[in-house]
Amino acid sequence: MKSNLTSGFKNFREQHPIFGIRIKTGLVMIIITVAIFYASQFLASYMHIALEISANIDGDYTLGTYIAKTLNRDVSDRIFTEGRRIYESIPEEIRLDRESDEYLSYFDELKTDDYFALKQLMTELAADGEIKWIDFRIMDEETGRVIFLLDTEMRDDKLYSPGYWQYKSEVENTFKSNEFDDEESNNYGHIVIAVFRGSDDEADRQFCTYAPYYSADGKLVGYIGVGEVFNSYEEDLSYFRFIYILVMLVLIFVILSIATLLIHYLLVKPLRRLTAAAREYGRTEDKSVNKHIFDRLQIKTHDEVSVLAGSMSDLENEISTYIEDLTEVTAEKERVSAELDVGARIQSAMLPEQLNGYDGIKDFEISSFIKPAKEVGGDFYDYFVIDDDHIGLVIADVSGKGVPAALFMVIVKTLIKNTGLEETSPLRVIEKVNRQLCENNPETMFATVWYGIYQISDHSIRYVNAGHEDPVVYRASTGRYEMIIDEHDIMLGFDPDIAFTERQIKLLPGDKLLQYTDGIPEGTREDEAMYGTGRMLDHLNASTDKSGMEILTSLKDDVIGFSDGAPQFDDMTMILLEVVSDKSEE
Numbered sequence: 001m002k003s004n005l006t007s008g009f010k011n012f013r014e015q016h017p018i019f020g021i022r023i024k025t026g027l028v029m030i031i032i033t034v035a036i037f038y039a040s041q042f043l044a045s046y047m048h049i050a051l052e053i054s055a056n057i058d059g060d061y062t063l064g065t066y067i068a069k070t071l072n073r074d075v076s077d078r079i080f081t082e083g084r085r086i087y088e089s090i091p092e093e094i095r096l097d098r099e100s101d102e103y104l105s106y107f108d109e110l111k112t113d114d115y116f117a118l119k120q121l122m123t124e125l126a127a128d129g130e131i132k133w134i135d136f137r138i139m140d141e142e143t144g145r146v147i148f149l150l151d152t153e154m155r156d157d158k159l160y161s162p163g164y165w166q167y168k169s170e171v172e173n174t175f176k177s178n179e180f181d182d183e184e185s186n187n188y189g190h191i192v193i194a195v196f197r198g199s200d201d202e203a204d205r206q207f208c209t210y211a212p213y214y215s216a217d218g219k220l221v222g223y224i225g226v227g228e229v230f231n232s233y234e235e236d237l238s239y240f241r242f243i244y245i246l247v248m249l250v251l252i253f254v255i256l257s258i259a260t261l262l263i264h265y266l267l268v269k270p271l272r273r274l275t276a277a278a279r280e281y282g283r284t285e286d287k288s289v290n291k292h293i294f295d296r297l298q299i300k301t302h303d304e305v306s307v308l309a310g311s312m313s314d315l316e317n318e319i320s321t322y323i324e325d326l327t328e329v330t331a332e333k334e335r336v337s338a339e340l341d342v343g344a345r346i347q348s349a350m351l352p353e354q355l356n357g358y359d360g361i362k363d364f365e366i367s368s369f370i371k372p373a374k375e376v377g378g379d380f381y382d383y384f385v386i387d388d389d390h391i392g393l394v395i396a397d398v399s400g401k402g403v404p405a406a407l408f409m410v411i412v413k414t415l416i417k418n419t420g421l422e423e424t425s426p427l428r429v430i431e432k433v434n435r436q437l438c439e440n441n442p443e444t445m446f447a448t449v450w451y452g453i454y455q456i457s458d459h460s461i462r463y464v465n466a467g468h469e470d471p472v473v474y475r476a477s478t479g480r481y482e483m484i485i486d487e488h489d490i491m492l493g494f495d496p497d498i499a500f501t502e503r504q505i506k507l508l509p510g511d512k513l514l515q516y517t518d519g520i521p522e523g524t525r526e527d528e529a530m531y532g533t534g535r536m537l538d539h540l541n542a543s544t545d546k547s548g549m550e551i552l553t554s555l556k557d558d559v560i561g562f563s564d565g566a567p568q569f570d571d572m573t574m575i576l577l578e579v580v581s582d583k584s585e586e
Contacts, residue, residue, distance in 0.1 A: 033252075040248070060226035063129060064211025067122065068224050075114040076136075077215055080222040082110060083149040084138050087163065098165050099158050107163035110149065123152040132229050135160070136213075138222040144168050149222070270299045274312065350380075350413065357385040360456065363580050366393075367548030369556060371519075371572045378405025378447075379517045379571035380413050384420065389456050392420040395575050396449040397468065397517040408445045412437065412492070416451060426451050427502040430464045430492070438496040446493035450515050452505075459507040459579050464500050467491035469516055470533075472540065476510025481540040483533060512548070513577045514540070519570035523559040526566045531559050548576045 068076075086106050087095070094103050122134040133153035137146055147165040158164060208227040215221045274294075281293050294313040355366055368381050378398030386392050394416050398409045415433045423429045430451055437447075450471065452463030465471075466489045474481045489500045507513065523531035539558045543551055552574045559572065 060131070060209035060228065061211050063125075063131070064134075064209060064224040064226045067125065067134065068211055068213045071121075072114070072118065073216060075118050076213070077221070079110060079115065079118070079136055079149055080138060080213060080215070083107065083136070083147070083162070084221065086110070087138070087140070087147055095165075098163075104158060104161055104163050107149075107161075110162050115150070119150055119152060122150075126152050131226055133225075133227045135208075135225040135227070136222060137210075137225055139168075140165070153227075273299065274308065278312070350410070352383055355383060355385065355391065358388075358391070360388050364391075364454070364456065364459075365548055365578045365580055366391075367552055367576045367578070369549075369552040369572075369574045371556065371568070373519070373568045373571050374402050377401065377571040378409050379519065379573035380409050381573055381575045382413055382417060383575070384417055386421060386424060386453065390424055391454040391456065392417070392451070393454055393461070393463075393515075393575065393577065394420070394449065394451045395468070395515045395517065395573060396447050397519075397571070397573070398447045399445050404443070404445070408447065412447045412449070416449070420451070420453075424453060425502070426453050426462050426464045427500055430466055430500050434466070434492045434498065434500075435496040437493045441493050444493070446491040448491050448518075454577060459509075459511075461505045461507065461513060461577075462502055463505065464502055465489060466500060469518055469521070471505070472514040472516075472537070473505065473507075474512035474514070474540070474544070476508060479544055481512075481514070481537055481544075483537065507577075507579045509579050511579050512551075514551070515575050517571060517573040519568075519572035520555065520559055520574065522570060523563050523572075524566060524569065525562065525564050531562050535562070548578050552576060 086109070090103065090106050094100070094106075097103055126132070126134050133151055135148055135152065136150040137148050139146060144167055145165045146168055147163065148160045149162055151160040153160065208225045210223040210225055212220055213222045213224050277293050277296075284293070292313075351368070351370060355362075366383050368383070370377075370379060370381065372379070378400055379396070380398075381395045382392070383394070384392045394413075396409070396412055396416075398405045398412060400408070412433070415436055416429065419429045419432050423432070430449065433449075446467075448467040448469075450463060450465050450468040452461045454461050463471075465486060468488070470483050470485050472481050472483050484505065486503055487501070490498050505513065521531055521533045521536055535558075536555065539555060540551070543554050546554060555574065556572060560568075
């Protein structure tokens with residue numbers, strides 16, 4: 001059961017991540033609020049006690065000075081002066097035992113009727129003022145002792161009896177001091193002393209305020225101590241804390257209410273309006289027209305929400321503009337694509353699928369293949385009938401890609417075919433075409449061309465290689481393909497006066513001539529490794545039993561397989577002439 005609950009809560013938290021964030025945020029806020037509340041309560045309590053004690057100290061001091069001024073001066077002066085005289089007349093070895101009868105008996109002469117009458121008067125003053133005690137004391141600065149001469153607090157022991165003394169270090173813990181003239185107060189002006197009587201329990205903690213007592217001639221002769229306990233303050237503190245908590249709760253409620261209203265009107269409400277506007281915008285089908293959905297909100301909170309609303313408005317405008325531009329670009333792209341498609345079909349239609357216009361005995365076969373890298377390409381092949389004994393063969397690769405290469409290809413193809421129908425010399429054909437291309441070639445485009453004339457009667461091929469790939473010949477006698485490597489002439493379109501070289505290949509029955517463009521050996525994988533002529537020859541020699549079109553298709557598939565999905569960067573074009581039988585034997 002516990003596992004199911006845990007799993008359910010986990011699934012709920014994963015499906016509602018905001019809920020989990022809200023819980024965490026709420027817990028953090030509660031912890032922070034409680035911590036701040038208790039810290040402020042502690043600080044307020046401390047300040048309250050400090051202020052109240054300070055006020056009582058000031059009141060006690062005022063009471064002490066009032067007593068000092070209103071007492072019977074004769075009696076009080078006698079107690080201070082006689083008390084000091086008696087103390088100073090006692091030998092130190094007797095004074096050391098502050099609780100001995102011998103020592104305390106010296107002060108019996110202070111206990112006159114006037115002494116007890118004064119004590120009774122101060123006892124009544126202490127009772128009326130809710131004071132714990134009032135005492136007379138003198139200081140022995142040499143030994144650091146406080147000597148008590150009269151104390152209103154009733155005691156059963158000898159503590160604080162006339163003459164009883166304590167070291168100041170035993171009874172004093174100064175936690176407040178008002179500055180008085182040092183010379184006047186003898187470093188004991190308005191001072192608060194913490195006196196611990198009985199146990200160390202907080203209920204027994206007491207403090208005393210010293211008020212200086214001056215004799216008739218203005219000399220500081222002692223102090224009147226006014227003492228209080230902390231119990232009354234603890235009770236008052238409890239009441240203060242109750243009132244404080246009540247006020248704080250009301251204040252927190254008011255502040256939270258105001259904060260909630262402010263957050264609602266300054267944050268939540270604008271965000272809800274933004275959310276509604278975003279949903280409305282999401283439902284809008286035609287976003288190419290700016291409907292100013294976010295502009296209509298008119299959010300002017302002058303904070304991040306206002307900035308967000310402005311950003312959403314800008315985004316709406318940018319999306320509208322982008323869609324409008326994208327529509328135009330897409331339409332233009334579709335138009336160009338359609339035109340390229342037409343161009344590709346036109347270009348494909350210009351390439352022969354079979355030899356037309358030859359009526360003699362056909363003891364040869366011509367196979368061809370082309371695969372452009374783009375919609376239209378710069379590669380082309382052609383074969384055409386010159387006369388009853390001559391067939392023109394051409395394969396070329398125009399510089400560049402795309403439409404410019406395709407247009408230049410049409411020019412080269414047309415010039416070669418038109419000139420080839422007039423000339424039976426491959427050398428003269430290439431020279432004429434080169435001069436014509438160089439006459440008007442502002443873009444300095446060029447083409448690699450292999451042009452040959454196949455003589456049917458003796459199966460010979462006279463050809464010119466203008467910067468094109470080396471042809472490959474299959475010899476039936478050896479059953480292998482071999483590459484014919486000659487020195488290449490320069491490409492067409494560079495120099496009108498360049499000299500070209502005419503060469504000849506003799507074929508026998510069963511032999512084949514394969515010519516191709518660089519898209520075959522330069523097929524490239526993603527690791528930039530090339531297919532190469534060596535791999536091409538290996539594949540051809542493993543396919544000697546295939547027919548012409550099967551050879552071309554198999555070689556194309558091998559190049560594509562080698563590329564392993566890498567994009568095709570160049571056109572792949574091939575043409576193959578196969579001598580089927582010997583005409584003279586039939």
